[in-house]
Amino acid sequence: MTDERIDLPQGTLNLLILRTVALGPQHGWAISERLQQISGKVLQVQQGSLYPALHRLERRGWIKARWGASENNRRAKFYELTGSGRKQLEAEADAWRKLTAAVAQVLETA
Amino acid sequence: MFSDFLFRLRGLFRRKRVEAELDEELRSHLEYEAEKYIKSGLSPEEARRRARIALGGVEQVKEECREARGVSLVESAAQDVSYAVRILRNRPVFAVVAVLTLALGIGANTAMFSVMDVMLLRALPVKNPQELVEFVRWDPRGAIMGNLPYEVFQHLRENTSVLSGIFAFTSDSRVFRAGVGSERSTVHEVSGSFFSTLGVNALLGRTIDPNDVLPNAEHHVVVLSYPFWSRRFGRDPSVVGATVRVNGAPCTIVGVMPADFFGVNRSRLPDMWAPLASDPGQVWVLGRLKPGVSIPQARAQLQPLFQQALDSFKDGMKDSRAQERDAFLAEKLLVNRATTGTSDLRWQFWEYSNTLKILLGMTGLVLLISCVNLTNLLMARSAARSQEIGIRLAIGAGRRRILRQLLTENLVLALLGGVVGLLVAAGGHRLLVTFLTGNLEGVSLEFRLDERVLGFSLAMSILTGLLSGVLPALRAAREGFLPAMHGIFQLRGAPRLPLARKLLAAQVALSLMLLVGAGLFVRSLRNLATTDLGLARENLVLMSVDPSLSKSVRDRREFWTQLTERLAGVPGVRSVSLAGDAVFGYGGWNAPIWARQPDGAEHDARVPYNVVGPGFFQTVEIPLLAGREFGWQDQGKSPPVAVVNRAFARRFFAGENPVGKRFGNAGPGSSSQIEIVGVIGDAKYRDLREQPQPMFYLPLFQNLEERPYQLHARTAGDPAAAIAAMRGEIQAMDQDISINHVRTIKEVIHSLLQHDRMFAFLASIFGLLALLLTSIGIYGVVAYQVTRRTGEIGIRMALGAQRTDVLWMVMRETLLVLAAGAALGLPAAVAAAQVLRSLLFGLGPSDPLAIILAAAALAAAGALAGFLPARRAASLSPMDALRHE
Numbered sequence: 001m002t003d004e005r006i007d008l009p010q011g012t013l014n015l016l017i018l019r020t021v022a023l024g025p026q027h028g029w030a031i032s033e034r035l036q037q038i039s040g041k042v043l044q045v046q047q048g049s050l051y052p053a054l055h056r057l058e059r060r061g062w063i064k065a066r067w068g069a070s071e072n073n074r075r076a077k078f079y080e081l082t083g084s085g086r087k088q089l090e091a092e093a094d095a096w097r098k099l100t101a102a103v104a105q106v107l108e109t110a
Numbered sequence: 111m112f113s114d115f116l117f118r119l120r121g122l123f124r125r126k127r128v129e130a131e132l133d134e135e136l137r138s139h140l141e142y143e144a145e146k147y148i149k150s151g152l153s154p155e156e157a158r159r160r161a162r163i164a165l166g167g168v169e170q171v172k173e174e175c176r177e178a179r180g181v182s183l184v185e186s187a188a189q190d191v192s193y194a195v196r197i198l199r200n201r202p203v204f205a206v207v208a209v210l211t212l213a214l215g216i217g218a219n220t221a222m223f224s225v226m227d228v229m230l231l232r233a234l235p236v237k238n239p240q241e242l243v244e245f246v247r248w249d250p251r252g253a254i255m256g257n258l259p260y261e262v263f264q265h266l267r268e269n270t271s272v273l274s275g276i277f278a279f280t281s282d283s284r285v286f287r288a289g290v291g292s293e294r295s296t297v298h299e300v301s302g303s304f305f306s307t308l309g310v311n312a313l314l315g316r317t318i319d320p321n322d323v324l325p326n327a328e329h330h331v332v333v334l335s336y337p338f339w340s341r342r343f344g345r346d347p348s349v350v351g352a353t354v355r356v357n358g359a360p361c362t363i364v365g366v367m368p369a370d371f372f373g374v375n376r377s378r379l380p381d382m383w384a385p386l387a388s389d390p391g392q393v394w395v396l397g398r399l400k401p402g403v404s405i406p407q408a409r410a411q412l413q414p415l416f417q418q419a420l421d422s423f424k425d426g427m428k429d430s431r432a433q434e435r436d437a438f439l440a441e442k443l444l445v446n447r448a449t450t451g452t453s454d455l456r457w458q459f460w461e462y463s464n465t466l467k468i469l470l471g472m473t474g475l476v477l478l479i480s481c482v483n484l485t486n487l488l489m490a491r492s493a494a495r496s497q498e499i500g501i502r503l504a505i506g507a508g509r510r511r512i513l514r515q516l517l518t519e520n521l522v523l524a525l526l527g528g529v530v531g532l533l534v535a536a537g538g539h540r541l542l543v544t545f546l547t548g549n550l551e552g553v554s555l556e557f558r559l560d561e562r563v564l565g566f567s568l569a570m571s572i573l574t575g576l577l578s579g580v581l582p583a584l585r586a587a588r589e590g591f592l593p594a595m596h597g598i599f600q601l602r603g604a605p606r607l608p609l610a611r612k613l614l615a616a617q618v619a620l621s622l623m624l625l626v627g628a629g630l631f632v633r634s635l636r637n638l639a640t641t642d643l644g645l646a647r648e649n650l651v652l653m654s655v656d657p658s659l660s661k662s663v664r665d666r667r668e669f670w671t672q673l674t675e676r677l678a679g680v681p682g683v684r685s686v687s688l689a690g691d692a693v694f695g696y697g698g699w700n701a702p703i704w705a706r707q708p709d710g711a712e713h714d715a716r717v718p719y720n721v722v723g724p725g726f727f728q729t730v731e732i733p734l735l736a737g738r739e740f741g742w743q744d745q746g747k748s749p750p751v752a753v754v755n756r757a758f759a760r761r762f763f764a765g766e767n768p769v770g771k772r773f774g775n776a777g778p779g780s781s782s783q784i785e786i787v788g789v790i791g792d793a794k795y796r797d798l799r800e801q802p803q804p805m806f807y808l809p810l811f812q813n814l815e816e817r818p819y820q821l822h823a824r825t826a827g828d829p830a831a832a833i834a835a836m837r838g839e840i841q842a843m844d845q846d847i848s849i850n851h852v853r854t855i856k857e858v859i860h861s862l863l864q865h866d867r868m869f870a871f872l873a874s875i876f877g878l879l880a881l882l883l884t885s886i887g888i889y890g891v892v893a894y895q896v897t898r899r900t901g902e903i904g905i906r907m908a909l910g911a912q913r914t915d916v917l918w919m920v921m922r923e924t925l926l927v928l929a930a931g932a933a934l935g936l937p938a939a940v941a942a943a944q945v946l947r948s949l950l951f952g953l954g955p956s957d958p959l960a961i962i963l964a965a966a967a968l969a970a971a972g973a974l975a976g977f978l979p980a981r982r983a984a985s986l987s988p989m990d991a992l993r994h995e
Contacts, residue, residue, distance in 0.1 A: 028135060029142035047143075048166030051136065052174035059179055067131075077135045 013045065013053050015096060018081065018089040021063055027076035028054060054079060062088050132175055136168055190518035197519060204491060205523070208484055211883060212527025212574055215480025217534020218473040218876070220567040224535060225542045226466060227562055228376065228555045229455040234448075235370045237309025238398075241274075242374075243405065244448040245395040245412070249441045256452065257392040263301075265419035266395070272408045275307030276397035280390050281378055285659060285848060288342070288354040294850060295338065297356065298373055298380035299387060307398050308374070315350040315365030323385040330361040331385065336369040338381035356384065358659055372554045374451040377547055379554055396448055409445045416443035459546060464945060465865060469542070469872070471942070475624050476876050477570075481578040482617045483883045488520065488582035489610050490894045499586055516583035517576070524575025528567050532559065535567065545868035548861060581609070610891045611927055617887055618931020619938060621880035622968055626939035628877035629960030630950055631870040637952030638866055639859075644793025644802075645693065646731035649825045650855040651833055652692045656818035660846040666814055667745070673843065674723065677823065680839050682832035684824045688723035688810055692820040693730060693795060694858045703806070704781040705762040705773040712781050713762065718795070718803070719775075723810040727753070727790050729824050737769040737788030745811035753788040758804035773806075784808075798862055799951050818850075829854050869949065881968060885975035892924055893979040903983055904991025917984040924976025928969055936961065 016039075020031050028051060035045045057063045062085030070076040081089065140161045147157035165171060198205040233239040245266070247255040263278045270276065279300040286295040302320030311317065312333065322331050332354070334343075343349045352363050361384070372379050374396055386393070399408055420439055450456070459465045492499070499512060539557040547555065557563075655673065657663045670688060677686045691699070700716050707713045727739045735756060744751055752773070759768045768789060774780025792802035810819070825832035833852060840847055896903075903916055911919075943955035953960070 029139045046166065047164050048171045051171055052178040055175045055178040074138065076138050077131065
């Protein structure tokens, strides 16, 4: 069985989480499912590393958490983007685009 | 930043809540995940299993979340501490050895700190002590004198504008009598500004004010110190206003000082204060600078005033030798900061001697040895624990976490050591103060467990904990993993401890330094204790007899004659004589003398002298070399005579027999005044270390004064019985004759050797402990090596190695360490010993015997410590050794 999925490059998990919760408040499992779906199952996001990352982002004040009821009325911890989180998302997304564009250019022309 | 802090705080104080939330969050994740699998058709059990696998280890995720939240610092520190305590309780021998090692190092240094704190650093308990200054004289020949002529004090007081106050005081011993029973007490006579300048008030009644000091003051007053008031009057407040007698004169107690006030000198506590007499002679002088005045500013104004005051003495000094007068007039005034009081102790132990510095050096060495020893113990232990550490690394503990854990263990050890060290410090403090000042009474140098001492000991604990722990912990955290994982499968991978060998060598070197010091001090003490005094030390009793309060004594000559004769008849007394100053007392007086040189010129010099009664030399057993000693005929108007010692004859009469020759002590032209009638051998007179110096003696009855004289008595046997009998005999003559300062010459010499004994004792104790610690260190490391190499030893034996080969192989290790330590330590010890030169008697700092003894002791103890595990290695049976793995 060949595995086409690649590990996340260092630091990109934060960016992906911020982008995911930018759509609206979500709980941990939903974030993990969403990441799997959007990335077309190419990116390998370890569920185990998702939660420490969420807590780290919460500590930095980029996302905030509150307890609420989920769709099937279960209590869950929802994460949503804060103001500074939105700025951070824009900055990181911008940096990422520049980086990938530059890498792509090198790969095509060199 | 701030929100981050609040976030951490929430984690800390609402830990349960945060933990519960974390639990719930992960549980809900697992439920969602399992639901997903159930929907895709798996059984609930299988679904839950898959969900758990997908998440990974729940506990590990939680730990990572906790770390991500940053709450774990304090929490994990608490965990580390409880874990450390558990680990230490499981290894009680290690823990006890480590704690005692540290307690010794920290305790010795804390004791030193607290002694130096009370002697040199602690401020006087008076108002704004940092403004106080003391005035001392400095003469161009380099001598520093702590007191000034009273006239100089008066001149400064009347003309200064840089001081807000200045006061003078003297110290004297008086007979105090209240109701029945009299006793000697220490009285400080103070100028009227003493208490007001210091800014202290009386506890009861009042202090002494300027009116009490006026020459026409109506009556005498005293103010009692708190300890004296407690001891003598049981803190009875009604004594204020009572009349007592001081040296026979009626005096009113006008006040009692608070408990913490002892004057301005911690080493001389007065029993009471009294107004300064009208002509007090030399006085100690202190002042208070006006706010904003610096010491150089004060000196700039006071030095010229001092000079003026000295100049006014010029006329009165016509008869002095020119050299002395010039030296006196060239004296300079020094102004020293006196925040801690007058500098007796500072001078005696710090500025003009190496005493405290050498003690500091010794305790510093002890601390170093403690640290190195603990490092070694920890190294050996962390090597032994590498499996445990490896396992913890393998199951996910971070390296930093391991490092923190190990350092926490060391800090716990160090703090325990610090606590035990405080006990060592309290005992050590008392011991040091007793050794340094001779007693604990009459000094305010008690151990106080205050924030300074606690702070120092805490700082020392943390420092030693980190110092001795960093190396082993770093190594364990760095190397822990691989060797340890090896270790589970094969023991041979354990580290070889090359660093341990270096540390052991360092420890050997440090111990050698202490042992060489101990050897030098012990040999010096032995030399001092057995040095030839020039007089016989057995059964010689000294006492000071003061008839000044006796009303029955009319004729002094008759009194002293009668006293000598009556005491000579007391059973157990072989002979009795009198002297102005006792042998090994203050050392007599200095007098300028004039002697005619062989070329006819008159030569002048300053020579110590003493006045002695008939039969003095026979009593103290200084041999008479020529002529005669004084007899009863040398008195009153008989021709002036003197006895001189051999050094005097050598110096002034070129070694010829001086009997019949003459010298004088009454200024130029007096060189034919006194006839020398006898020559005695050279005896030590002030100090055990002194070289023979010229000295002369005059007949006491030719120079009789109204003063106490020193009785010298040679007893036939045990002095104690004879002392009691002599006391009885004197009391029988008159109850009011006071007898003071009764001691035997052996006791005097014993107290002269106080500091030498202290150094010898402390250096020996520290040296022996260092020896013990080093032996433990060598034993520990070699024993560890033997365990580690058991398999190898088995193979060697199986291949034909003899037991002696094995023994030698293991011993080689120890001998190498000892040799390296000696190579390092001997030069260091010889170099360090140079600072001891002035303290040693009869040997140099590189005394070969002391060095050889120290090296031999260390070699023997070290070799024994290495031999025990070596013998165990040699007695292994090859089969057992091979099976060991």
